[in-house]
Amino acid sequence: MKKVVNGLLAVGIAVSLVACSSYSKYKPGTYSATSKGHSSEVKVTAEFSKNKIEKVTVDASGETASIGQAAVEQLVKNILSKQSGEFDGVTGATETSDAVRRALKASINQASVKDGVYKAIANSFSVTGQMKGEVTIANGRIKDVKISEESDSTTGQWFEQAKTKFIPRLLENQSLATDSVTGATTSSGAIRSIVSSAIEQAGGKSDEWYTPVEKKKDTVKLEGYDVVVVGLGGSGILSYASAADNGAKVFGFDAAAQIGGNSASVYGPMALNSKNLAKKYNGGKDYISTDEVYQTWLKYVGTDKKADVIKEAVEQSGTALDYYMDKYDFSFDGMGGLVGSFVVPTWTKLWTVYTADKANKKWYTFGPDHTFQFTHALEKAKAKNEKNDYKLELSAKELLKDNKGNVTGVKAVSYDGTTYEIYGKSVILATGGFLGNEEMLKETYGSSIRPIGDTVNKGSGIKMGQSVGGATYAMKTLPMVHVSQVPNIIRDNSLTADQKAILSAIATTLDGKQIDETGKVLGKADKSGTENSELTVGIVYTPGFHFYNVYSQEEIDAIKTKGLSEKTAKVSIFGLGQGGKVPMANTPIKDIDKIIEVAMNTNNAWKGTASELAKKLNMKEEELVKSLGDKDKNYYLFESVAYSYGTVGGLDVNKNMNVLRKDGSPIVNLFAVGQDSEGVANKDGEAYTPWGGQAQSWTFVSGKIAGEQAAKLAK
Structure with missing residues (x-):
C-alpha cells in the first residue's frame, strides 16, 4: 500500500512577533527533494510561508511497509513540531528517518535562498591570482556555476578536471559536501568556496548546504x-x-x-x-x-x-x-x-x-x-x-x-x-x-x-x-626540492606582484644570517641550507626543511634607503614566482614597511625581541639570543620553506x-x-x-x- 502522509500545522489566533515583522526566513513556495532510504528513494515535499514550514508530504512508498512506511506519520509530526531539519527520527526506522532528514534539509536550503546571479572570489592553487566565479541561483537551487577568471590552468592540467567534473556533480547533488575531484582538490575547493559565498549572499546559510552525498554500495x-x-x-x-x-x-x-x-x-x-x-x-x-x-x-x-x-x-x-x-x-x-x-x-x-x-x-x-x-x-x-x-x-x-x-x-x-x-x-x-x-x-x-x-x-x-x-x-x-619560497603564498592583491617578489627575495636569500627552527645559526660550510650549491637546493638539509632570515631594524632601514644587496636582488623563485620582478640592487625600497606589514599579517615574518620571538616560534630562547646578538633589540625574522615535487x-x-x-x-x-x-x-x-x-x-x-x-x- 502506498504510504504518503500530509501534515498541516494549525495556525492559532496568536501570531508571533517574528511573523509580524518584516523579516522573512523563507521564500514562500513548495520545494521538493529526494534521498536514498533503506530500499528506495524517499521524496519530501515541503510548503513554506515566510517564516514557517506549513505543510510536509513524505513519499516513502518504496520503503518497508512495517518499518519505513509506518514511521512516516510520526516523522511528519516531528518535522512540523521542530520546524527544522534536526528533528527526531523514529526508532527502528533509522535509514528512512535519515533519508527524510536529508531531503527536508535540501528543501529548506531551496526555500532559504533568493534567486539571482552572485559573484565571488576565492584563493586557489595558482600563486599569481585568485579564482573568480558567478553562481546562478534559481527556484531555490544552484542552477549554474561559471568560472570567469582563473590562473590554475597555468600550473597544470588539473583545473579542467575540477571544471568539467566537480561543477556538474555539485549541481546534481545540490550539496557543498560533494567530494573534491581527486587530483584537483584545491581547484575544487576554490569552486566550493565561491558557491558557499554565493549562498550567503543569497540569504542562505552555507553550512546548511552540506547535505551528505549518497554513495553506492555495490x-x-x-x-x-x-x-x-x-x-x-x-x-x-x-x-x-x-x-x-x-x-x-x-x-x-x-x-x-x-x-x-x-x-x-x-x-x-x-x-x-x-x-x-x-x-x-x-x-x-x-x-x-x-x-x-x-x-x-x-x-x-x-x-x-x-x-x-x-x-x-x-x-x-x-x-x-x-x-x-x-x-x-x-x-x-x-x-x-x-x-x-x-x-x-x-x-x-x-x-x-x-x-x-x-x-x-x-x-x-x-x-x-x-x-x-x-x-x-x-x-x-x-x-x-x-x-x-x-x-x-x-x-x-x-x-x-x-x-x-x-x-x-x-x-x-x-x-x-x-x-x-x-x-x-x-x-x-x-x-x-x-x-x-x-x-x-x-x-x-x-x-x-x-x-x-x-x-x-x-x-x-x-x-x-x-x-x-x-x-x-x-x-x-x-x-625532491627545487624551490624555496615563503610558507604562506600571498594570492590576493594586498601586495603588488613586484612587492611579492621583494618579499620572496628577502625571505629566501642566502646573503645574510640564517637560523634554523631551533634558533641556531646555520653554518656556511655544512649541509645546513645556507650553502645553495649546484648539487641541490641546500634548504633540504635544514631541520624541518625551512629556515629564517634575520634582519635588524638598521638593515631594514638600509633596504628602505639604499635597496637590496647584489645577491638578494638576483633571487629568482623558480616555478612559484608570482609574476613580479625584484628591483636592481641599490634601488631604494620605499614601501618596505607595507611589505613587512603584510608579511607579518600572513605569518611569513615576525618582529620582536629574542624572548618574544622565541615564544612566538617555539625556539630556544638562549640559543636565539646567542644567534641574534642582543636580547633587548627588535629583529625581523622572514621564513623560507622548501617546496617538494615528490x-x-x-x-x-x-x-x-x-x-x-x-x-x-x-x-x-x-x-x-x-x-x-x-x-x-x-x-x-x-x-x-x-x-x-x-x-x-x-x-x-x-x-x-x-x-x-x-x-x-x-x-
Whole structure:
C-alpha cells in the first residue's frame, strides 16, 4: 500500500512577533527533494510561508511497509513540531528517518535562498591570482556555476578536471559536501568556496548546504587479467604499455581524474645515449660515457649494494626512451634540456625535453604540455587487446590475497562508492610515493613539507607492498626540492606582484644570517641550507626543511634607503614566482614597511625581541639570543620553506623491479616502479641523485622493465 502522509500545522489566533515583522526566513513556495532510504528513494515535499514550514508530504512508498512506511506519520509530526531539519527520527526506522532528514534539509536550503546571479572570489592553487566565479541561483537551487577568471590552468592540467567534473556533480547533488575531484582538490575547493559565498549572499546559510552525498554500495569483480597496474602517472602508463606490448591482458587505474601524475608537468627525462636523439642531434654518435655516469652514481650513493639496479638505470636510460619513441610515438626536443647536469659540468647533453602539444604549444610552470603523449600511449596500449582497459577516480585500498597469502589482485573504491575487486596474475605498484601523506612525511623526515607536486600520492603503493612483507629502501632520501619560497603564498592583491617578489627575495636569500627552527645559526660550510650549491637546493638539509632570515631594524632601514644587496636582488623563485620582478640592487625600497606589514599579517615574518620571538616560534630562547646578538633589540625574522615535487624512498626492488622482502627474496608477482621504488638508486639522508631528469628517467626504465617482467610471468 502506498504510504504518503500530509501534515498541516494549525495556525492559532496568536501570531508571533517574528511573523509580524518584516523579516522573512523563507521564500514562500513548495520545494521538493529526494534521498536514498533503506530500499528506495524517499521524496519530501515541503510548503513554506515566510517564516514557517506549513505543510510536509513524505513519499516513502518504496520503503518497508512495517518499518519505513509506518514511521512516516510520526516523522511528519516531528518535522512540523521542530520546524527544522534536526528533528527526531523514529526508532527502528533509522535509514528512512535519515533519508527524510536529508531531503527536508535540501528543501529548506531551496526555500532559504533568493534567486539571482552572485559573484565571488576565492584563493586557489595558482600563486599569481585568485579564482573568480558567478553562481546562478534559481527556484531555490544552484542552477549554474561559471568560472570567469582563473590562473590554475597555468600550473597544470588539473583545473579542467575540477571544471568539467566537480561543477556538474555539485549541481546534481545540490550539496557543498560533494567530494573534491581527486587530483584537483584545491581547484575544487576554490569552486566550493565561491558557491558557499554565493549562498550567503543569497540569504542562505552555507553550512546548511552540506547535505551528505549518497554513495553506492555495490561490488564489481573484474577477472582474467595478466597484469593490474595501480596508478596511471608516468611510470604506471609506461608499465601498462610495456606489458601490453609484450602480450599481456592489462587493467590499469588511478585515484586521480586525469592520467599523468607528476610526469604530466615536468620538463623531461635524463637520456643517456639515446640512439634516436643521437641520430637527430649528434650525428648518430654517443654523447656521454655511461660508465662515467655509473661510477659517479655509485660514488654518490656510497655503496654497491644496488649496483645492478643502478646499472640498469644508467644503461637503459637511453634505450628505454628509444623503445617508447619507436613503439608508442613519444617525442622529445633537443639535448641538454633545461640545464645540464647539476654535478658534472661536462655532462651537457644528458637531459632532454618533452615535445609540447603542437595544437596549443602550451607550457605549464614546470614544463611543456605533453599529456597528449601519455594519453596516446595508453590508448594505443589499450587497443592491443580487447580485454585491456583502465579506469580513473578509482583508489586502491588493499592487495587481494589467496589463502596462502599470495597476491591475486587489488581491491579499490570508486569516487561514487562502488567497490572493485580486480584480479590479475601480477600487480605493478605505481602510486607515486607519499608526498600527499602528512603522517608518513612526519614519520619519515620528522616534519611535513609543502608540496608543489601531486598530493594524490598518499603512499598507498608502499603500504600495500609492506602489507605482504615487502621491505623499503632509502626511505629517508630527501624529497625532491627545487624551490624555496615563503610558507604562506600571498594570492590576493594586498601586495603588488613586484612587492611579492621583494618579499620572496628577502625571505629566501642566502646573503645574510640564517637560523634554523631551533634558533641556531646555520653554518656556511655544512649541509645546513645556507650553502645553495649546484648539487641541490641546500634548504633540504635544514631541520624541518625551512629556515629564517634575520634582519635588524638598521638593515631594514638600509633596504628602505639604499635597496637590496647584489645577491638578494638576483633571487629568482623558480616555478612559484608570482609574476613580479625584484628591483636592481641599490634601488631604494620605499614601501618596505607595507611589505613587512603584510608579511607579518600572513605569518611569513615576525618582529620582536629574542624572548618574544622565541615564544612566538617555539625556539630556544638562549640559543636565539646567542644567534641574534642582543636580547633587548627588535629583529625581523622572514621564513623560507622548501617546496617538494615528490618523495623518493620507497619499496626495495631488484633489477627486475620485483618487490623484495627483508631477507632479499622477491615477491615474484609484485612489482614497484617510479617513486614507489626510486629509493633503490639513492641514499638515506641525501638529496636524490642530481644528474638532471634522473627521476623522470626512472619512470621510463622501471616501467619498461616491470611491464616486460610481469608479462613474462603471465606467460
